[in-house]
Amino acid sequence: MKLSRELDAFQDRIGHRFARPDLLVRAMTHASIASDTRPDNQRLEFLGDRVLGLVMAEALMGSDKEAAEGQLAPRFNALVRKETCAEVAREIDLGAVLKLGKSEQVTGGRRKMALLGDAMEALIAAVYRDAGLDAARAMVLRLWGDRVARVESDARDPKTALQEWAQARGMKPPVYAVADRSGPDHAPVFRIRAELADGRGAEGEAPSKRAAEQAAASALLAELDG
The missing domain is CATH 1.10.1520.10 (Ribonuclease III domain)
Incomplete structure (x- = not known):
C-alpha cells in the first residue's frame, strides 16, 4: 500500500x-x-x-x-x-x-x-x-x-489545583457548566466550561462530564500559568 x-x-x-x-x-x-x-x-x-x-x-x-x-x-x-x-x-x-x-x-x-x-x-x-x-x-x-x-x-487533580489557585487569591471556587453535548447516547462527548469569578474561563471535552470538567480545569490552569 x-x-x-x-x-x-x-x-x-x-x-x-x-x-x-x-x-x-x-x-x-x-x-x-x-x-x-x-x-x-x-x-x-x-x-x-x-x-x-x-x-x-x-x-x-x-x-x-x-x-x-x-x-x-x-x-x-x-x-x-x-x-x-x-x-x-x-x-x-x-x-x-x-x-x-x-x-x-x-x-x-x-x-x-x-x-x-x-x-x-x-x-x-x-x-x-x-x-x-x-x-x-x-x-x-x-x-x-x-x-x-x-x-x-x-499528577495533581486539575479541579483541586484550580480551586486551590482561586482560594489562594481570595476568589470563589470555579464553576462548571455544560457548553455542549454531542455524539450518540452510547458514546457521548461533553464540552464543559470552567469559569472563575472574574470571568476567565476555558473549555474541555471528554466522554464523561467528570473527565470534561478535569479537561476544562486543566486548560484553564494552563492559561493562568501562561
Whole structure:
C-alpha cells in the first residue's frame, strides 16, 4: 500500500516508518468514515491503551525505584489519561492526517480531545503491531518527552489545583457548566466550561462530564500559568 503524501510525512514526525502502511491508515481512520472495506481504529485504540500503560508503568518504576504504589498511581494516571494523549497528538499535528466523516469535520473533529486521544492510542498499537514492543516503547518515550520527569507536578487533580489557585487569591471556587453535548447516547462527548469569578474561563471535552470538567480545569490552569 502506498501512503498519501501527508501520511508519509507524518511517519517522519513520529519517528517510525511502517513496514505495513495499512496499520497506519487504520489507526488514522475514525468510525465516522469507516466501512466494510475500511475498518476504523477502535480495536487498535483498545490495544494501544494497554501498550501505553505498560510503557508508562515501566518508565515510572525505572525513574523512581523507591516510590510506593500510592505515589506511582497518580503519576501513571496523569501520563496515560486521554487529555495527555490528545496533547501529544496536537504536538505532532495528528489531527491533520485523521480520516473523518463529513459530520465530524464540520464539527471540528480534528481538534476534539476525545478523537485525538483515541487516535494517539491507536497509533501506539499500530507501531506495536508493525514492529513490536521495543519500537512502540521508543516512540512513546520520545513523544512523551520530559513528561515522565515532571509528572509529579502534573499528577495533581486539575479541579483541586484550580480551586486551590482561586482560594489562594481570595476568589470563589470555579464553576462548571455544560457548553455542549454531542455524539450518540452510547458514546457521548461533553464540552464543559470552567469559569472563575472574574470571568476567565476555558473549555474541555471528554466522554464523561467528570473527565470534561478535569479537561476544562486543566486548560484553564494552563492559561493562568501562561
